[in-house]
Amino acid sequence: MSALLAMRGIGKAFLGVPVLSAVDLTVNRGEVHALVGENGAGKSTLMKILAGVHTADAGTVELNTGELGSRIVSFTHPAAAQKAGVASVFQEFNLLPELTVAENVHLGHEPRRRGAIDRKAMNEAAAAALADLGVEDLAPTAKVGTLSVAHQQITEIAKALSQGADLICMDEPTAALADAEVALLYRLVARLRERGVAVLYVSHRLREIFDLCDRITILKDGRLVDSVATADITPDELVTRMVGRRIEAQFPPRLPGTETGEVRLRIDGGGNDYVDGIDLEVRAGEIVGLAGLQGSGRTEIAEAVFGITPFTRGTVAVDGRPVRISRPRKAIAAGIALVTEDRKAQGLALHQSVKANARMVLDANARVHSRQRLGRIEGLLASLDLVARGDDQEVQFLSGGNQQKVVVAKWLAAEPGVIVLDEPTRGIDVGAKHKLYSVIRSLAAEGLAVLLIASELIEVIGLADRIAVLHDGRIAGELPGGATEQEVMAYATGRRHDRPDPEGSEPE
Structure with missing residues (x-):
């Protein structure tokens, strides 16, 4: 050539x-x-x-x-x-x-x-x-x-x-x-x-x-x-x-002292126009992955939990208390956070500063706003190893990985009990991914219930303690963390299912 x-x-x-x-x-x-x-x-x-x-x-x-x-x-x-x-x-x-x-x-x-x-x-x-x-x-x-x-x-x-x-x-x-x-x-x-x-x-x-x-x-x-x-x-x-360094383990292990506690998020029979019959629990200290092919209902569950397209059937409970989440403000008040899959369009005000973005959730929601929580923002950004010129820098000039850290910080400032991460590493480089993997492990270690959605199966397999696999708007089966891609895809493509089919035949 x-x-x-x-x-x-x-x-x-x-x-x-x-x-x-x-x-x-x-x-x-x-x-x-x-x-x-x-x-x-x-x-x-x-x-x-x-x-x-x-x-x-x-x-x-x-x-x-x-x-x-x-x-x-x-x-x-x-x-x-x-x-x-x-x-x-x-x-x-x-x-x-x-x-x-x-x-x-x-x-x-x-x-x-x-x-x-x-x-x-x-x-x-x-x-x-x-x-x-x-x-x-x-x-x-x-x-x-x-x-x-x-x-x-x-x-x-x-x-x-x-x-x-x-x-x-x-x-x-x-x-x-x-x-x-x-x-x-x-x-x-x-x-x-x-x-x-x-x-x-x-x-x-x-x-x-x-x-x-x-x-x-x-x-x-x-x-x-x-x-x-x-x-x-x-x-x-x-x-x-x-x-410039060897990443010995792509996915950091579960942190010492991380304990699985009480159920923080429970969905029983959740359904709307996009998903149906969703039964799902996420406990304190636990990372539960949602896997499935494009259009299987993963993001739709995240949006239902957060009140963007609410469940019209079934029940949702947070920390044992039934809640009716009809819009995002109610989700925030209930202690639920959502890191959306498109940070630029849905997660950030690109022309505003790091500080303005990091306090956005607190400023917009009186129920979670407090001077004490505002005071934690600088420490949160530091704990996430944010690389920026200062908190007055516009987020549009940050790298993708640092933009995502600002999104995570704005939600952590509200001190949620449940955090939903929809494609948290999309569009960021391998070094920044590894840092975010460590952040996700830290969230679980601090007692948050983490619901993780990722298109790259290796991320779900490498990070989740349990994996719920979706097919055609339903949870087709559940697997332990560390399952193989073949096992996940068997459920995701409908070749294997835990639910009896309408004819009553046995699962494969």
């Missing part, structure tokens, strides 16, 4: 603080190349230099694309990068939701006939581009604003290819995708490789890196650690090089 991109000696500083120092990156034509590192390692800055969002302070970028051959480039605008054959698909898509798929794909270079846009030709060209990607269930005439995240991502990729992209940069492309949509992305990446298009792939999900990528470039603290063939490194070795 020939080199398509060669970035040499790239340096960048913001306000005098170095973010990248002498970084090299080479991507070959038709290669899927992973760019990995902890949050703050410099991955996003390097990608944005390549995309024309930032300009480098030092170093050179050499491209060998199209008919122009090899040349040194310096992009001052994303449009210049696109014209040179470099396209970027960021987590926030650059699409116009009120326009159709075809209109977005051909935006700025629409086919014309007699001076007017030829919509028939545009739709046909978009359909051909989608078919070339192996996508048959996306109509060129569909409004982008009505599409799933996966189909919006496909539209971005088709748009990039229509502009003649030789290199597509993907930033956390599966962060918001369901399992079936991740499989579709895998097929798309394979199709791009077959076409000779290079993919620069940024992800915290190690399985994707080893499934998809040919080579891996590792950054730490803005410097190049190594660039290796995927076949020449193991996941454990990769983690060690990313964080």
Whole structure:
């Protein structure tokens, strides 16, 4: 394979603080190349230099694309990068939701006939581009604003290819995708490789890196650690090089002195339009995992417990007292906290300070507000090892892991007895994940009842004392912590169940 991109000696500083120092990156034509590192390692800055969002302070970028051959480039605008054959698909898509798929794909270079846009030709060209990607269930005439995240991502990729992209940069492309949509992305990446298009792939999900990528470039603290063939490194070795230390045990053990106490959360026959017949107990000092495939009802249980979409059937008790949780304020008053799966949209006020976010729950709820609890916030943030310039720093400028620590702190300030964690490590790096695993263990050791939801089965298996597995809106079975992925998936897919089926046949 020939080199398509060669970035040499790239340096960048913001306000005098170095973010990248002498970084090299080479991507070959038709290669899927992973760019990995902890949050703050410099991955996003390097990608944005390549995309024309930032300009480098030092170093050179050499491209060998199209008919122009090899040349040194310096992009001052994303449009210049696109014209040179470099396209970027960021987590926030650059699409116009009120326009159709075809209109977005051909935006700025629409086919014309007699001076007017030829919509028939545009739709046909978009359909051909989608078919070339192996996508048959996306109509060129569909409004982008009505599409799933996966189909919006496909539209971005088709748009990039229509502009003649030789290199597509993907930033956390599966962060918001369901399992079936991740499989579709895998097929798309394979199709791009077959076409000779290079993919620069940024992800915290190690399985994707080893499934998809040919080579891996590792950054730490803005410097190049190594660039290796995927076949020449193991996941454990990769983690060690990313964080600069060996994580001896990915999941910390149950802390000494942790005791399982009385039932803090009890659901009997809980049901609504999304789940039914939910019987579940979580005790003090216990971590109970909810596992299941996308759409099985995991998040729906969390939202019902917290009063977002309340149970309309069954009963809920907290610390032995029946409660009717019809809205989140009642959940908070009952001592229930919810760390939502989307911290940016649902958990934080991004333009407000660390301090303002950390006291948000207390300020908004008179029943839990007190001077004593406000006084604990600084200590809570310190105990979570928050890395920030100060408590006046806007949370939008924190890493994903530190943003999540602020979310956890704002709930702990209210001194809940039950905490529900929905995808607590989504979008954060492996080092920050390990810290959050320790925090979760500490919460249980302090006597909280922890209900944990995670799409990555290894997290549920590694942390939970018990695992309730959901299938089709019901708890299909329960397993002890440390169960195998195969055992969990047998319940999650409906191949095994503890409940008798309607015919009265025996479980498998």
